[in-house]
Amino acid sequence: MATLHHLELLVKDGARFIKQIAQQYSLSLRGTRETASAHQWVLRTGSATFLVTQPKLSALDGPNPQHPALHLQREKFAHGIDTFFDIAVRVKDVDKVLANAVSAGATILQAKTRTSDLFGLCDRAMIRSCVGNVVHTLVERENYVGDFLPGFENSVRDEVPPEKASKIRHVDHITVVCERGKVDSVLEWYERVFGFSRFFMNRTETVDDGFVLDGDIGLRLKAMEYFQCAETMLANDLREEDGLKLVIAESLAGHDAQTNQVESFIEQHDGPGVQHIGLYTDDIIATASTLRDRGVSLQVPPLMYYSHLGKLKEIALSGESLSLLRDNGILLDSEADSSGTGDGRKRYLKQIFTKPIFDKKTFFMELIERQGASGFGTGNIAALWWSVQQSLNLPVSSSL
Numbered sequence: 001m002a003t004l005h006h007l008e009l010l011v012k013d014g015a016r017f018i019k020q021i022a023q024q025y026s027l028s029l030r031g032t033r034e035t036a037s038a039h040q041w042v043l044r045t046g047s048a049t050f051l052v053t054q055p056k057l058s059a060l061d062g063p064n065p066q067h068p069a070l071h072l073q074r075e076k077f078a079h080g081i082d083t084f085f086d087i088a089v090r091v092k093d094v095d096k097v098l099a100n101a102v103s104a105g106a107t108i109l110q111a112k113t114r115t116s117d118l119f120g121l122c123d124r125a126m127i128r129s130c131v132g133n134v135v136h137t138l139v140e141r142e143n144y145v146g147d148f149l150p151g152f153e154n155s156v157r158d159e160v161p162p163e164k165a166s167k168i169r170h171v172d173h174i175t176v177v178c179e180r181g182k183v184d185s186v187l188e189w190y191e192r193v194f195g196f197s198r199f200f201m202n203r204t205e206t207v208d209d210g211f212v213l214d215g216d217i218g219l220r221l222k223a224m225e226y227f228q229c230a231e232t233m234l235a236n237d238l239r240e241e242d243g244l245k246l247v248i249a250e251s252l253a254g255h256d257a258q259t260n261q262v263e264s265f266i267e268q269h270d271g272p273g274v275q276h277i278g279l280y281t282d283d284i285i286a287t288a289s290t291l292r293d294r295g296v297s298l299q300v301p302p303l304m305y306y307s308h309l310g311k312l313k314e315i316a317l318s319g320e321s322l323s324l325l326r327d328n329g330i331l332l333d334s335e336a337d338s339s340g341t342g343d344g345r346k347r348y349l350k351q352i353f354t355k356p357i358f359d360k361k362t363f364f365m366e367l368i369e370r371q372g373a374s375g376f377g378t379g380n381i382a383a384l385w386w387s388v389q390q391s392l393n394l395p396v397s398s399s400l
Helices: 014-025 070-078 094-103 183-194 261-269 284-293 309-318 322-328 378-391
Strands: 003-010 028-034 038-045 048-055 083-090 107-117 120-128 135-140 168-177 197-199 211-213 219-225 245-251 273-281 331-333 348-353 364-371
Touching (some): 048 168, 083 273, 094 120, 094 135, 183 197, 245 261, 284 348, 348 378
Parallel strands (some): 083 135, 273 364
Antiparallel strands (some): 168 273, 211 219
């Protein structure tokens, strides 16, 4: 299974952003770097690692060996658009992955580059994705024991005390928005270049159509993940939670930026890209409560969600507290898997979205807790969609 190494985002004011995000999400500052082209900060909670980059204007003029993708973000930066743009993955053999990418027709932004410091050596390269401004740094670090990457000054002075931790453990999934009609070509590109495999989000999904919510919603989702049998990306010391799972979203015909959040994202973001990241927590109620107390704005689901007879039965069978879920705005769905765990317990998941975290109404976070469920539930997706539509001042379906 491929491992997610880090996620890089471009922001206008890095110092202000990391101060706010670190306090709210209990992220520890793990490293810093200043180059002629950018200021950078490494933040982490659990195994979820974020590289925050504030570019200097010179970095946007053209390709730069230290920042090979920043020039691609020039228009975003000029229009004040903060953006997640690099889904960096750890690989076993950079040369092998690059050779496969070239044969598959991928655009190489940076050939293999070796860097080193006191903790060893690391090989890196970069591939441009087929989606918007997204790129993928390839990181081979079998001979590197440092905390992040060579060239970064280690900083653990801001380690979060255990009693203040948010219980966020790792990145569960990443959702990428693409242009309408492109979802199949995106899936095919990742299969050719990286060896990803399709997986079904829930039992209502079909092979050709994917998971579809039509009518007023107008959404199609298809998902893929990296399996351990794909040797081109295999690293030696991976854990299950480090696997790379991508969800691709597109709007359906008849919807535009005034009615549909996928189209609204593309308009606000000035193109396709990373829409949200699912952060796994083993206690979503405690985590949501902590984030809310620290000033994080969380989406409010429709109140009717908790009054449907089917949902009430579902919650009762799970053994979860209806009042705790309702009071904290947590959604529960057991539709993600059609069977139990084998020991009589029902498989289900719990979710909640934040409101957009940037000035533009683009990117947001998701909190997710899984109790044996590996997919995504139909009822939750619809309710989460409703809450995002409401926060963006877009129309909502009266049927939800």
